[in-house]
Amino acid sequence: MLIAAAAAGLITIATSIFLTLPQPQPPSFFHSLFLSQSDNDSISHHLHTLTRRPHIAGSDANSAAAAYVLSTLTSYSIPSHTTPYFTSLAYPLHRSLTLTLPPPLPPIEFSLRQEIYAGDPYAGEVTPTFHAYAKSGAAAGPAVYANYGRAEDFAALAAAGVNLSGAVAVARYGKIYRGDIVMNAAAAGAAGAVVFTDRKDYGGERWFPEEWWMPPSGVQVGSVYTGAGDPTTPGWPSTEGCERVTEEEVEESGEVPLIPSLPVSWADGDAIMRSMGGPVADEDWQGRKDAGVYRVGPGPGVLNLDYQGKQVITKIENVIGIIQGSEEPDRYVILGNHRDAWTFGAADPNSGTACMLEVARRMWKLQKKGWKPRRTILFCNWDAEEYGLIGSVEWVEENRQMLESRAVAYLNVDVAVSGPGFDTSATPQLDELLVQSAKQVMDPDNSSQTIYDSWTSSTGGAKVGRLGGAGSDYSAFVQHIGVPSADIGIGGGYPVYHSRYDDFVWMSKFGDPMFRRHAAVASIWGLVALRLADDVILPFNYISYAHELQVSAEELKGQVLHRSLTIVPMIKSINEFKKAAIQINDEKKALEGSWTTMWKDGQKVREVNDRLMMAERAFTDREGLKGGSWYKHLIYAPAKHNGYGSTSFPGIYEEIEKAKRVNSSESWRAVQHEIWRVARVIKQAALCLRGDLT
Structure with a gap:
């Protein structure tokens, strides 16, 4: 009894001392602080510096732009380096x-x-x-x-x-x-x-x-x-x-x-x-x-x-900056943007580069206030994207094994700003996170509402596109190795695209005269990254993914109707996937509902996060798409005759188009084979979410 009483007394004293010490701020405090640190003048300065000269990949001007990005990240106390490749x-x-x-x-x-x-x-x-x-x-x-x-x-x-x-x-x-x-x-x-x-x-x-x-x-x-x-x-x-x-x-x-x-x-x-x-x-x-x-x-x-x-064969340079994670340094949240441009590149791509440097600057400010991300954050400034996504693809190919086991998500910004109107695409488990972040950032063109408000009013809902096209650097991450990914920007197509007139004058007169849109993109981009880096349980929701698969399967059903084909295997796999998504959501809620449980059972938290992180990998197939084997993702990949466009299940639709032309039993068997392939990867994703062995 005396020992117990003494122990209780020591615990009381220790608790009292602990409560009187300065307490670390919760992640939400730093996330709010991040949103308040906007600096439009800094963004404008970065863009002006980056776009003074045309900087096509392989040029001296582009090498100078790489040096500027490197020195800026370093000035924000972010350890950084260049990774060279020698490309055609x-x-x-x-x-x-x-x-x-x-x-x-x-x-x-x-x-x-x-x-x-x-x-x-x-x-x-x-x-x-x-x-x-x-x-x-x-x-x-x-x-x-x-x-x-x-x-x-x-x-x-x-x-x-x-x-x-x-x-x-x-x-x-x-x-x-x-x-x-x-x-x-x-x-x-x-x-x-x-x-x-x-x-x-x-x-x-x-x-x-x-x-x-x-x-x-x-x-x-x-x-x-x-x-x-x-x-x-x-x-x-x-x-x-x-x-x-x-x-x-x-x-x-x-x-x-x-x-x-x-x-x-x-x-x-x-x-x-x-x-x-x-x-x-x-x-x-x-x-x-x-x-x-x-x-x-x-x-x-x-x-x-x-x-x-x-x-x-020309030297290109990726610039990589790293903020080391404090608790899970082996888990990577990756922000990416390319730097090379056909000419001056004010919208494409250096509006995105300027936003990346703004995100880095704000995170540097957070670090000075005591913030340390739970997971590692990488800033990746790619080279030679315009030629064919070269810088990002070479880096992913060189680091494939590490990225397959450690990458939490990839967040891409290419053309950050080209006009009004929020636009985003993602793999579906990130939809909810993007919506939540849009609700926290004010609309740069109407300060009385959030970006979410303007987004939903203009599109009839928070519509998130998909990453099936090969239009930017997310391709290597989602379509080649299966990393959950998003692409973020404000504005859509713009008339001076890829011309000499895409310069700082055009941007400052028409694209974003006050640089408020740039600041808003940096806010959403950074906030999504902070949530992925700091949330104890990863903010992924695979129920929306299951819904997306169900909708796509229904659309496919109309294509195979009256043929000697069946999509029953796919439907069964999607049903299994939906059950697994509901199950892991319930597990997340149980863990999030008890801080004590999360604190005591870190191994359980890690195991749930691994399942959430790795499920996207399961949608890839080692053989890849027929006629395009580099593309491993069987749900999202470029369309055969349009690298910018896509449909869900691209391999199935490609075989359907062939079968319609040939109309032989063999060609329709090829369609059925692709349906089976998709059914198998969806089942693998369900098993991954469940975390069970058969």
């Missing part, structure tokens, strides 16, 4: 385009130059307009208009009896990835391709620098490579002195076009379209009312296209 990048050597018209009309030789406006900084450093990885060579043939260059557009031309063999396809930007436009043109028999910026989609009555529209001479440049990562090191990192495939093997991969192509302005496109004869194009193929009538050709004008490029 493409640059233009010679370009020409001539339209030969029927006599007596003289030929038109296009200058292929973007007009320089007064005060355009470092005008002479902008790389001439080109398509990266376009086939070097010449093509001459009658012009044939192919609308947006989609597979269905070329099919419509074929159905109308328009022969593209030996022709030069003329398509407009807007609906699909430019590389797929050129690939589709080659598949249709075209000898070359010209892709123009249509005034209907990108131009106005007035244009930059007076208004935000693309000027008549503006050109959207970009890559036409349809793969991911360095094309000479498929599946392994491009470290110095590494193994590489030959140029012939790159061409045989089917990921680079085998015909030459050029991007042109809407002024040049207008001249080409006015020269066209042949049948009048359908109404939905027409341009602006003042552009004249669009016809499909062929000709009578003949396009003579010549492109000569070079591919060189």
